[in-house]
Amino acid sequence: xxxxxxxxxxxxxxxxxxxxxxxxxxxxxxxxxxxxxxxxxxxxxxxxxxxxxxxxxxxxxxxxxxxxxxxxxxxxxxxxxxxxxxxxxxxxxxxxxxxxxxxxxxxxxxxxxxxxxxxxxxxxxxxxxxxxxxxxxxxxxxxxxxxxxxxxxxxxxxxxxxxxxxxxxxxxxxxxxxxxxxxxxxxxxxxxxxxxxxxxxxxxxxxxxxxxxxxxxxxxxxxxxxxxxxxxxxxxxxxxxxxxxxxxxxxxxxxxxxxxxxxxxxxxxxxxxxxxxxxxxxxxxxxxxxxxxxxxxxxxxx
Numbered sequence: 001x002x003x004x005x006x007x008x009x010x011x012x013x014x015x016x017x018x019x020x021x022x023x024x025x026x027x028x029x030x031x032x033x034x035x036x037x038x039x040x041x042x043x044x045x046x047x048x049x050x051x052x053x054x055x056x057x058x059x060x061x062x063x064x065x066x067x068x069x070x071x072x073x074x075x076x077x078x079x080x081x082x083x084x085x086x087x088x089x090x091x092x093x094x095x096x097x098x099x100x101x102x103x104x105x106x107x108x109x110x111x112x113x114x115x116x117x118x119x120x121x122x123x124x125x126x127x128x129x130x131x132x133x134x135x136x137x138x139x140x141x142x143x144x145x146x147x148x149x150x151x152x153x154x155x156x157x158x159x160x161x162x163x164x165x166x167x168x169x170x171x172x173x174x175x176x177x178x179x180x181x182x183x184x185x186x187x188x189x190x191x192x193x194x195x196x197x198x199x200x201x202x203x204x205x206x207x208x209x210x211x212x213x214x215x216x217x218x219x220x221x222x223x224x225x226x227x228x229x230x231x232x233x234x235x236x237x238x239x240x241x242x243x244x245x246x247x248x249x250x251x252x253x254x255x256x257x258x259x260x261x262x263x264x265x266x267x268x269x270x271x272x273x274x275x276x277x278x279x280x281x282x283x284x285x286x287x288x289x290x291x292x293x294x295x296x297x298x299x300x301x302x
Contacts, residue, residue: 002217004029007080009072011063011120012090014041017139017186020205021087021212026054028213030085033076034058037090063090063116066123073123083124085135085216087182088117088161098152106153113139113157118164125168125177134177135216138165140225141183145236162225162238169223170274178222180215183236184208185229207231240278242268245285 008025012018014036026032026049034049034056036042042058049056059075061068076083092112094105117138128134143151144158162181169179186208187200195203211228214220225236244262246255256263272278 001029002213003085006030006084006216007033007076007082008085008087008216009033009035009076009083009120009124010087010089011035011116013045014038014058015045017184017205017208018087018089019045020186020209021089022056023049023052024206024209024212025085025087025216026052026056030054031080032056033072035061035063035072035090037062063088063120064111066119069119069123073127077127082131083127084131084133085137086120086124087137087139087212087216088120089139090116091139093151094153095150097150101152106156109153110157110160113154114160114164117161121164121168125172128177129172129175132176134172134175135220136165136168136172136177136179137212137215138162138179138181139184140165140181142185142227145183145225165225166223166238166275173222178220180220180222181225182208182211182215183225183227184211185227202230237271239266239269240272240281241266243281243285247286 003025006029008030010018010022010025010032013022013034018036022032022034022045032046032049032054034042034045036058037060039058039060042060044058046056046058057075057079059072061072063069073083090112092109094101094109096105121136124134124136128136138161140161141154141158142148143155144160144162147155165179165181168177172179185203186205187195187203207230208228211226211233215224215226227234227236241264244259246252246259249255270277
């Protein structure tokens with residue numbers, strides 16, 4: 001019961017993967033807030049948790065509605081006095097090739113996935129900072145990390161969540177707030193018709209949820225992208241190659257082409273500790289061995 005006494009909010013938890021997350025966190029001792037647009041679905045999952053001996057409440061709210069999310073957070077604080085875990089799972093699909101996709105559908109998917117996660121994180125951020133403890137999990141996807149045909153909107157939103165995670169993890173570090181991403185592969189309403197029936201059977205949502213424990217427990221990492229599906233777990237990284245110094249001569253463009261193999265050589269690549277690592281390496285390559293002042297000032301202001 002590694003989460004005994006912890007309070008967790010799971011968005012989009014009325015069914016599918018979110019339901020599996022809520023049930024799993026409750027089984028590990030967490031008090032769970034089951035959030036969903038559908039009040040009945042949220043309350044049914046909360047009832048399942050209560051029947052199994054856990055504690056849960058179902059709350060209907062759209063993750064894009066700041067007032068509704070704020071009211072949900074206030075309700076949780078009134079009831080349990082703290083919020084330790086946020087799992088941003090709510091999402092929708094509007095799949096079409098980019099040529100056929102309307103910008104309205106692009107905005108809608110980005111709004112729900114990206115802005116919904118930001119709205120929920122913002123609502124709990126000060127609570128977690130003040131209590132010097134917090135665990136936030138964003139739900140990214142292989143569609144964002146690597147791309148998928150017909151999912152320009154979804155992929156853009158999911159990769160944006162990685163960027164949000166990276167920055168929140170840096171800003172939350174000294175307050176005990178750790179932020180990670182989960183990239184699930186699961187048979188849900190969002191994947192029906194995409195994979196074979198046999199594949200869907202092997203991709204039960206419950207096989208993803210155990211990965212959450214590593215991301216939200218006391219010893220959780222931060223800035224990790226955990227990929228999970230069918231009982232298999234792996235980590236994805238955003239890396240930076242060693243590269244080549246070419247300079248800014250008149251033939252620089254041609255030199256980039258000639259030295260492309262060296263520029264892209266993955267031997268010695270790193271996972272940068274923060275965004276300014278790129279600038280630091282570039283300046284070092286040009287003979288300026290110094291920390292980027294902006295990186296230090298940003299850290300001090302956090």
